Amino acid sequence: MMNWQNYIIADPFICEGRACFKDTQIMVSEVLENLANGVTPNDIPKKYPALNQEAIQAALTFAAQIAREQIFNLSKLAPHREVRVAGRLEAIKLNDHTFTLAVAESLYPLNGFAKAIEAQILSRLLGQNVVVSGTAHFTNEGALLILEAAQIEIAKEQDLIIWGEVPKPFRRPFDMSDFKGKRGLSAIIGKWPGDETDEEVRQALEELS
Incomplete structure (x- = not known):
C-alpha cells in the first residue's frame, strides 16, 4: 500500500x-x-x-x-465487551486487515478486523481452527457487528467446545418482538444471530474492503 x-x-x-x-x-x-x-x-x-x-x-x-x-x-462508541471466539478462519483480506470466522457451533460467518495481527500469522492460520481473543462490537440493538481481534492462535478441541458460540452483549436491549409468537421456519430453528444487521455490517466494513 x-x-x-x-x-x-x-x-x-x-x-x-x-x-x-x-x-x-x-x-x-x-x-x-x-x-x-x-x-x-x-x-x-x-x-x-x-x-x-x-x-x-x-x-x-x-x-x-x-x-x-x-x-x-x-x-x-457502541456496546462492546472482551470475548473469545473459536471457529475456522475461512477468509482473510491482508490489504484491509479483515477476516471471516466460521463460528464452531453454528458455522455462522463472523466478520472480523485484525489490524493488530501480523499478515504472516493470518496467512499461516487461514483454513485452520483458531480461537480469537479480542473485543466484540455490537449495534445499539444488541446484534454483533464486528470482532476486533487482539490475538489469534490455533484452537484446541476444547476451545471449539467452550468458545464456539457467537458472542452476545452482557445486556440485550428490551425488544417487544420477544413477546410475539414465532411462525414458520423461525419457530422451529430460530434465527441466525446477526441476520438483521447485514446492512450495518456492510456499512461498517465498506471502507475496509
Whole structure:
C-alpha cells in the first residue's frame, strides 16, 4: 500500500491544521473535492501542475485511511465487551486487515478486523481452527457487528467446545418482538444471530474492503 506520508503533510501546525501536499500550499481536501465533482485524476495535474499521479494516489490513500479510522472509532462508541471466539478462519483480506470466522457451533460467518495481527500469522492460520481473543462490537440493538481481534492462535478441541458460540452483549436491549409468537421456519430453528444487521455490517466494513 502506498505511503501517503511521502507526499502529504498532516501536521496540525502546517497549512492551518489541514493536510496539504509537500512543498505546496495545495490542500488535499481541495483536490479530493475536485475528484468528487467529476474531475478525472489525469486532469488534476493540468489544474495543479505541482502534483503528479503519485501525489493524487497518495491523496486517495490518505482519504481512505481517515475514513477507516473514523468508522472504527465510531464502532468503539457502541456496546462492546472482551470475548473469545473459536471457529475456522475461512477468509482473510491482508490489504484491509479483515477476516471471516466460521463460528464452531453454528458455522455462522463472523466478520472480523485484525489490524493488530501480523499478515504472516493470518496467512499461516487461514483454513485452520483458531480461537480469537479480542473485543466484540455490537449495534445499539444488541446484534454483533464486528470482532476486533487482539490475538489469534490455533484452537484446541476444547476451545471449539467452550468458545464456539457467537458472542452476545452482557445486556440485550428490551425488544417487544420477544413477546410475539414465532411462525414458520423461525419457530422451529430460530434465527441466525446477526441476520438483521447485514446492512450495518456492510456499512461498517465498506471502507475496509
